[in-house]
Structure formats: C-alpha cells, structure tokens
Amino acid sequence: MFLEVHDLSKSYRQHPVLHQLSFNVRRGEILVVLGPSGCGKSTLLSCLNGFTDVDNGQVILDGHDITNQPPEERHITTVFQSYSLFPNMTVQQNLAYGLKFQSISRAQRDEKVARMMELLQLTKLAATPVTEISGGQQQRVALGRSLIVNPQLLLLDEPFSNLDAELRLRLRAELRKLQRQMKMTMIFVTHDQQEALALGDRILLMAAGRIQQLATGPDLYNHPQNQFAVQFIGAVNQLTGDRYVRPEAVSITPNPQGDGIVTTCLFQGATINYGVRYQGRDFQVTCLNRGPQLRVGDRVTVTYQDKKLGE
Numbered sequence: 001m002f003l004e005v006h007d008l009s010k011s012y013r014q015h016p017v018l019h020q021l022s023f024n025v026r027r028g029e030i031l032v033v034l035g036p037s038g039c040g041k042s043t044l045l046s047c048l049n050g051f052t053d054v055d056n057g058q059v060i061l062d063g064h065d066i067t068n069q070p071p072e073e074r075h076i077t078t079v080f081q082s083y084s085l086f087p088n089m090t091v092q093q094n095l096a097y098g099l100k101f102q103s104i105s106r107a108q109r110d111e112k113v114a115r116m117m118e119l120l121q122l123t124k125l126a127a128t129p130v131t132e133i134s135g136g137q138q139q140r141v142a143l144g145r146s147l148i149v150n151p152q153l154l155l156l157d158e159p160f161s162n163l164d165a166e167l168r169l170r171l172r173a174e175l176r177k178l179q180r181q182m183k184m185t186m187i188f189v190t191h192d193q194q195e196a197l198a199l200g201d202r203i204l205l206m207a208a209g210r211i212q213q214l215a216t217g218p219d220l221y222n223h224p225q226n227q228f229a230v231q232f233i234g235a236v237n238q239l240t241g242d243r244y245v246r247p248e249a250v251s252i253t254p255n256p257q258g259d260g261i262v263t264t265c266l267f268q269g270a271t272i273n274y275g276v277r278y279q280g281r282d283f284q285v286t287c288l289n290r291g292p293q294l295r296v297g298d299r300v301t302v303t304y305q306d307k308k309l310g311e
C-alpha cells in the first residue's frame with residue numbers, strides 16, 4: 001500500500017476529534033474523504049501533511065514512517081479552499097514559484113511550467129496577473145502550482161467549494177483527467193456526496209471522527225453498512241428495523257383501485273420525484289420521465305424490494 005494509516009487519534013484540548021482511524025490508499029488512487037461539517041476531515045489532512053501532531057498512531061508513506069517528520073520533509077502537498085496565490089505575480093510566475101526550490105535548470109523549469117499551463121488550459125493567460133483572472137482560473141493555477149512539484153501525495157481540502165456549480169463540475173472532470181495522466185495519488189476532502197461519487201476511486205465516509213465505511217461509490221450507495229451511511233449517501237425510505245429502500249427501487253403504476261396515493265410531484269427533467277402515501281408511510285419515489293406524468297391525488301399500485309443494512 002502506498003499510504004498506510006494505523007490507529008490514528010487526535011484530540012484538541014481533551015476533546016477527541018479523530019478516533020483510531022485505520023485505512024490505506026493505493027498508489028495512483030483518488031480517495032475521497034466525505035463527511036458532514038466538523039467530523040474531522042481537515043484535521044485528518046493536517047495529521048497526514050504534518051501541520052498537526054498526532055496523539056497516537058502511525059502514518060506510513062511509500063514504506064517510510066513519516067508520523068513524526070516535519071511537513072517540509074514529507075513530499076506531500078496540500079491545496080486549500082482559499083488558493084493563496086501571489087497577487088503580484090502572473091500565472092506563469094505563480095506556477096514557476098514552487099520549482100524555485102528544486103535543483104533543476106531554468107530550461108527544465110520553463111518546460112514544466114509550459115506543460116502545466118497547457119494541461120490546465122492557462123497558456124493564453126501566462127502573462128496575466130492572477131488578480132485579473134476568474135475564480136475558476138485562479139483555482140486552476142493553485143492546482144497547477146501544487147501539481148508541478150510532482151508530490152508523492154496530493155491532499156485537496158474542499159478546493160472547489162468557492163466556485164459556482166458549473167465550474168465545479170468542469171474542474172472536477174479536469175482534475176480527474178489530470179490525475180489519471182499524471183498517475184498521482186490524491187486524497188480529496190469534501191462534504192458534497194455528488195463530488196465524492198464523481199471523483200473518488202473509493203470513498204472514506206466519516207462521522208464524528210470515526211470511519212463509517214470505506215468503499216467504492218457504487219458499493220457505498222448499494223451496500224451501506226450502517227444507518228449513517230444509508231442516510232448520508234442519496235435519498236432513502238427507512239422501513240422497520242434495518243430495512244430500507246431507495247426511491248428509484250420503488251415502482252408505482254397508475255391504478256384507480258391502488259392503495260397508494262400520490263401526495264407530491266416534483267418534475268426534475270430526466271426524472272420525476274413523487275411523494276406517495278402507502279401503508280401508513282410516506283415514500284419518496286423517483287421515476288424516469290417516461291409516459292404520462294402522475295398528478296397529486298392519483299391512486300397507484302406500489303411495489304418495491306427492500307434491502308437490509310450491511311448486505
């Protein structure tokens with residue numbers, strides 16, 4: 001394994017924030033750390049990059065125990081939400097800055113910068129001061145500045161959260177492409193489940209400083225291990241005990257004698273979300289937009305196959 005984390009614990013002033021976390025990251029993988037605000041995601045990254053000391057546990061990177069190494073010796077780079085670029089420098093100068101401390105020739109440096117600008121589609125903006133480019137372009141420069149030093153491990157802490165929805169989607173796709181091209185290992189922190197599902201080879205789901213589940217996106221969605229996982233990823237109809245059914249796994253068919261009744265209807269384009277009252281319960285139902293739309297008050301037949309947590 002490329003990164004191994006064993007029994008990592010961290011408290012701030014006697015208040016435990018991370019509880020004996022153990023997990024691995026494979027070389028060339030994007031692991032997304034997903035969880036609600038305050039669950040300890042940023043603290044986990046700080047323990048990995050060395051900005052925060054751990055109370056207990058071990059961090060092994062590529063076979064080396066880095067638990068007590070200072071941050072500058074770890075070959076780990078972090079991209080933050082606020083991109084902290086140098087405002088008085090151009091795009092090109094910002095990208096080149098990280099390479100100043102590497103013993104490479106000027107020609108090699110220029111070549112790396114040119115390649116990075118090309119990858120990130122920033123070539124035309126090379127000579128523009130970073131204060132004169134858009135938020136999305138600034139975030140690309142920040143990404144480029146981190147990627148250019150070719151870190152063994154890149155940590156990203158909600159890097160797109162200041163950007164509008166469309167730009168987020170675009171940069172997500174670009175990051176995925178770059179990561180594949182450069183075969184870089186990344187840990188990406190987010191509280192956005194769509195982002196996690198879109199980006200992660202695997203997702204480490206956290207709540208209150210504990211790992212709830214570590215799985216691929218489809219596994220997390222289709223086979224949640226506990227109540228937290230089933231509630232946090234996607235919408236769900238809770239049934240009795242540990243049984244549940246996802247909205248798209250409920251079928252409704254119009255039937256004047258049916259014992260379900262449509263209570264709400266939300267048109268979403270490709271899909272329609274219905275609320276259906278059935279057997280004393282309110283169900284969320286997601287249907288593909290095919291055929292005539294049902295209306296509030298329509299009677300329906302309801303069928304579903306429920307599942308059990310942990311299966």
Ligand SMILES: Nc1ncnc2c1ncn2[C@@H]1O[C@H](COP(=O)(O)OP(=O)(O)OP(=O)(O)O)[C@@H](O)[C@H]1O
Nearest residue numbers: 012013017035036037038039040041042043044191
């Ligand atoms: N330097 C610190 N001193 C004391 N408590 C801290 C410190 N940093 C974080 N905490 C606390 O640790 C807990 C976890 O914080 P952390 O920032 O790691 O969560 P997060 O999941 O990254 O949250 P968000 O998504 O809101 O950024 C919170 O209760 C927070 O208040």
